[in-house]
Amino acid sequence: METIVETRNLRVEYRAQDSGSGRKVAVKDLNLIVRAGEVFGFLGPNGAGKTTTMNVLLGFVNATSGAAFLFGVDVREPIARQRIGYLPELTYYYKFLTAEELLRFYARIFGIPQAQADQRIDALLKLVELDHARKRPIKTYSKGMQQRVGLAQALINNPDLLILDEPTSGLDPLGRMKVREIIQRLKNEGKTVFFSSHELGEVETVCDRVAIINQGELKVEGRVAELVEKHHANLERIFLNIIGYQTQAST
Amino acid sequence: MKKHGPYLILILLLAACFSLATVLQQRASAWTKRAQSDNVLKVLFGDGRRFFADGFFRQADVSFHSGFYPTIFDQARASQDTRHLTAKEGEPAAEEHEKQFNFLGRPRDWIERFGRHFAVTSHTHLEGKKEREILPWLKMSAELDPQKIETYTVSAYWLRDLGKVKEAEEFLREGLRNNPDSYEILFELGRLYSENYHDPARARNVWELALRRWSEQEAAGKKPDLRELDRTAVYLSHLEEKEGNLARALELLQLAKKASPTPAALQPQIDELKQRLTKRAPSIAPKTP
Amino acid sequence: MNTILALAGVVIKELYRRKDFYVLFVLTAVITLLMGSVSFFHDTGIVRYVKEIALLLIWIAALVIAIGTTARQIPAERENRTIFPLLAKPVTRGQVIVGKFAGCWLACGLALMVFYVFFGVVSGSREHYWPVLSFFQAFWLQWVMLGIVVAFVLLGSVVFAAPSSNATISFIVVLGILLLGGHLNQVALQQPEPLRSIVYGVYFLIPHLEWYDVRDLIVYDWNRVGWLDCALATLYAATYAGLLLFGAWLVFRRKPLNV
Numbered sequence: 001m002e003t004i005v006e007t008r009n010l011r012v013e014y015r016a017q018d019s020g021s022g023r024k025v026a027v028k029d030l031n032l033i034v035r036a037g038e039v040f041g042f043l044g045p046n047g048a049g050k051t052t053t054m055n056v057l058l059g060f061v062n063a064t065s066g067a068a069f070l071f072g073v074d075v076r077e078p079i080a081r082q083r084i085g086y087l088p089e090l091t092y093y094y095k096f097l098t099a100e101e102l103l104r105f106y107a108r109i110f111g112i113p114q115a116q117a118d119q120r121i122d123a124l125l126k127l128v129e130l131d132h133a134r135k136r137p138i139k140t141y142s143k144g145m146q147q148r149v150g151l152a153q154a155l156i157n158n159p160d161l162l163i164l165d166e167p168t169s170g171l172d173p174l175g176r177m178k179v180r181e182i183i184q185r186l187k188n189e190g191k192t193v194f195f196s197s198h199e200l201g202e203v204e205t206v207c208d209r210v211a212i213i214n215q216g217e218l219k220v221e222g223r224v225a226e227l228v229e230k231h232h233a234n235l236e237r238i239f240l241n242i243i244g245y246q247t248q249a250s251t
Numbered sequence: 252m253k254k255h256g257p258y259l260i261l262i263l264l265l266a267a268c269f270s271l272a273t274v275l276q277q278r279a280s281a282w283t284k285r286a287q288s289d290n291v292l293k294v295l296f297g298d299g300r301r302f303f304a305d306g307f308f309r310q311a312d313v314s315f316h317s318g319f320y321p322t323i324f325d326q327a328r329a330s331q332d333t334r335h336l337t338a339k340e341g342e343p344a345a346e347e348h349e350k351q352f353n354f355l356g357r358p359r360d361w362i363e364r365f366g367r368h369f370a371v372t373s374h375t376h377l378e379g380k381k382e383r384e385i386l387p388w389l390k391m392s393a394e395l396d397p398q399k400i401e402t403y404t405v406s407a408y409w410l411r412d413l414g415k416v417k418e419a420e421e422f423l424r425e426g427l428r429n430n431p432d433s434y435e436i437l438f439e440l441g442r443l444y445s446e447n448y449h450d451p452a453r454a455r456n457v458w459e460l461a462l463r464r465w466s467e468q469e470a471a472g473k474k475p476d477l478r479e480l481d482r483t484a485v486y487l488s489h490l491e492e493k494e495g496n497l498a499r500a501l502e503l504l505q506l507a508k509k510a511s512p513t514p515a516a517l518q519p520q521i522d523e524l525k526q527r528l529t530k531r532a533p534s535i536a537p538k539t540p
Numbered sequence: 541m542n543t544i545l546a547l548a549g550v551v552i553k554e555l556y557r558r559k560d561f562y563v564l565f566v567l568t569a570v571i572t573l574l575m576g577s578v579s580f581f582h583d584t585g586i587v588r589y590v591k592e593i594a595l596l597l598i599w600i601a602a603l604v605i606a607i608g609t610t611a612r613q614i615p616a617e618r619e620n621r622t623i624f625p626l627l628a629k630p631v632t633r634g635q636v637i638v639g640k641f642a643g644c645w646l647a648c649g650l651a652l653m654v655f656y657v658f659f660g661v662v663s664g665s666r667e668h669y670w671p672v673l674s675f676f677q678a679f680w681l682q683w684v685m686l687g688i689v690v691a692f693v694l695l696g697s698v699v700f701a702a703p704s705s706n707a708t709i710s711f712i713v714v715l716g717i718l719l720l721g722g723h724l725n726q727v728a729l730q731q732p733e734p735l736r737s738i739v740y741g742v743y744f745l746i747p748h749l750e751w752y753d754v755r756d757l758i759v760y761d762w763n764r765v766g767w768l769d770c771a772l773a774t775l776y777a778a779t780y781a782g783l784l785l786f787g788a789w790l791v792f793r794r795k796p797l798n799v
Contacts, residue, residue, distance in 0.1 A: 014796075051798075052798075055796075055797070055798060058624075058627070058628045059627060059628075060624065060627060060796070060797040060798065061796045061797065061798065062796070078630045078631060078632045079630055080630075081628060081629055081630045081631075082630045084628070086624070086625060086628035088621065088624050088625060088628075090621055092620045092621040092622055093622055093625065094550060094554070094622055095620075096553065096554055096557040096558070097550070097553065101553070105546055105549070105550055106625075106629060108542055108543075108545075108546040109542070109543050109546050109629045109630070109631055110629065110630070111542055137557075150625070153625060154625075163628075310592075314588060314589075314592075314760075317756075317760035317762070318756030318757075318759065318760045318762070322723060324723040324726045324727065325726075359725050359726075359729075360725060362722075362725070362743070362744070362748055363722070363725060365751070365769070365772070366722055366748060366750065366751050368765055368766060368769040369681075369750075369751045369752070369753070369754050369757075369765055369769070369773070370756065370757075371756050371757065371760065371762055383581075383583055383585070383586050384586055384587075384588040384589065386580050386581055386583065386586060387578075387580045387586055387589040388589060390580050390581070410581060413583075415581055415582070415583070418581040418582060422581070
């Protein structure tokens with residue numbers, strides 16, 4: 001099966017904010033592989049290194065050492081991002097543009113021909129239920145609507161890999177259901193989804209494989225069912241054990 | 252009642268404000284005059300308006316030269332004198348100005364050489380009625396600093412030259428209202444009556460008043476401009492000579508000689524007048540000033 | 541190229557959807573028309589002061605638009621987090637820099653065109669003649685100069701975090717060059733060494749924006765600048781803008797962007 005996402009001994013270090021502490025290691029020698037067609041959950045507590053890893057994959061930050069690849073292309077090459085869609089956790093888009101103009105802008109960046117772009121924009125706006133508001137500037141949208149615009153722009157190029165950072169954050173239950181439906185639909189189409197989330201129940205439902213990272217290190221990786229069977233616990237319990245959290249009952 | 256209460260209070264307040272305004276109106280006009288807040292420019296700029304007035308006057312000079320003007324870096328080499336604004340070709344002030352305004356010199360480097368292609372580099376003066384283009388700047392300068400005498404005198408000179416005699420007189424009178432002791436403005440007014448209205452009586456009155464103002468300022472220790480005394484005395488002298496008052500004309504020329512930077516130039520005129528006086532009435536001795 | 545034009549298009553949309561341009565244009569128009577309606581000494585034929593004031597206002601407005609629009613491009617993208625979905629696309633940071641430059645410069649050009657048309661109408665209505673080529677040359681030179689200003693501010697926007705500090709510093713530098721840049725050689729000659737060499741060095745290093753200010757030629761009806769000189773000045777501006785954009789790219793490509 002084709003390797004879609006790969007990191008090899010990925011290491012990212014930052015200069016520490018407080019003086020005298022030297023450098024902080026955000027990601028330590030991470031080796032990760034995501035294959036085609038998988039829904040991959042990338043889990044960890046706050047400050048574990050999930051966002052930093054995503055930043056490297058998306059080219060926002062350079063790795064200190066090691067390498068990362070998307071579709072076998074080094075992430076530092078812009079062409080590596082030709083076949084991906086990205087939905088950030090906090091969705092902010094050009095407030096003075098309408099949803100339609102925003103999607104047209106991104107379609108132009110991908111080099112999608114006009115006619116094809118028109119069709120895709122119509123389809124996406126219907127999918128995310130923003131057809132009625134397509135001509136309104138984004139600054140008039142609610143948070144839920146902005147999140148849906150974000151999803152639409154992530155899908156504009158019909159990506160083979162979708163990178164989602166906390167996709168259901170801030171959404172009501174209906175919104176979350178719709179996101180889960182979209183992820184399932186993409187999976188059925190053979191697309192790969194790589195997402196980070198704190199909603200472990202959701203991850204357990206949707207993901208094929210997960211990786212749990214803590215303090216920059218990969219702690220565990222594997223199929224959800226296999227991990228549950230191996231540790232005789234649900235994903236939440238596995239997660240808490242890995243990060244060293246002991247409940248009162250277990251102490 | 253509750254519903255209309257706020258509106259009733261509003262109406263009451265408006266009525267109270269209106270009544271107070273009518274009561275305070277007269278007193279307020281006295282306050283504003285003392286506080287100099289009757290003029291919006293004085294309120295906005297304060298004493299800094301003089302700086303802007305100088306700027307506008309300089310802009311008039313720039314306009315007179317069609318953009319060819321020294322910068323502050325060239326000012327040290329070029330003269331600050333603005334008498335060229337009212338000097339005719341051939342006059343000493345104009346010739347002095349021609350020499351002083353040659354501030355450009357050879358370009359020092361390729362940047363300066365290339366830059367001159369985009370700037371005005373010819374020394375010209377406005378002519379052929381185009382001098383009116385400097386008038387707005389002079390008017391704005393006078394609005395900002397009504398105590399800048401030069402603005403009125405230069406404006407009046409050009410207004411007369413452009414055939415706007417009535418406007419020149421109005422502007423000079425405005426200048427006099429703002430500067431009642433100004434002998435310079437009185438001199439220009441006299442010139443207007445003499446040269447444009449051909450009214451020697453009024454011209455004489457105004458020039459005599461100018462001389463009196465000059466003397467008053469000298470007596471008060473203010474060191475008035477000797478050139479103005481020279482000029483006024485010479486013009487009045489010529490007027491008196493034309494009117495046949497040779498004794499007075501001689502008296503004035505002798506006064507002018509004391510103030511003139513080139514007294515020797517006046518001597519032949521004085522001698523001629525003395526001769527004419529002697530021919531007419533040899534027993535009449537001229538009064539000494 | 542498509543990406544650069546797409547980025548430029550967004551910048552232009554932003555300019556005409558924000559109110560800045562309209563406010564500046566209305567202010568310029570109102571002041572010019574007000575000054576033009578004043579009668580000085582009952583002479584309605586006086587025109588140069590109107591041209592002078594209008595052109596001064598156009599220059600001020602153009603600089604405000606150029607510096608204000610450009611200073612907030614990259615910082616606003618980072619602050620509003622719109623840079624992340626943008627750079628997650630197949631867009632290089634160099635393309636972002638060039639796209640922003642193209643957008644800001646084209647936006648300035650459009651705004652300037654509107655101003656100059658207004659100026660032409662006002663000036664022509666009083667003088668009853670339209671030196672179209674002269675006006676075009678003045679517009680072109682000013683637009684080309686704004687290219688240097690936009691590139692300079694864009695470099696500042698990747699160096700300084702706050703748009704306000706970038707805008708303030710840029711205004712001071714640009715005004716300083718316009719007013720003093722051409723005279724630094726005179727200043728240098730009056731200084732002792734080593735200050736003389738330093739000032740002279742600065743004189744040769746700075747972009748000479750004052751070349752592009754041909755207002756006096758327009759106001760006082762002088763002959764146009766030679767077209768060859770115009771072309772050389774354009775080339776000079778393009779070179780400087782290119783250098784500044786290259787510097788901006790060098791700084792921006794190394795900047796980590798954390799979501």
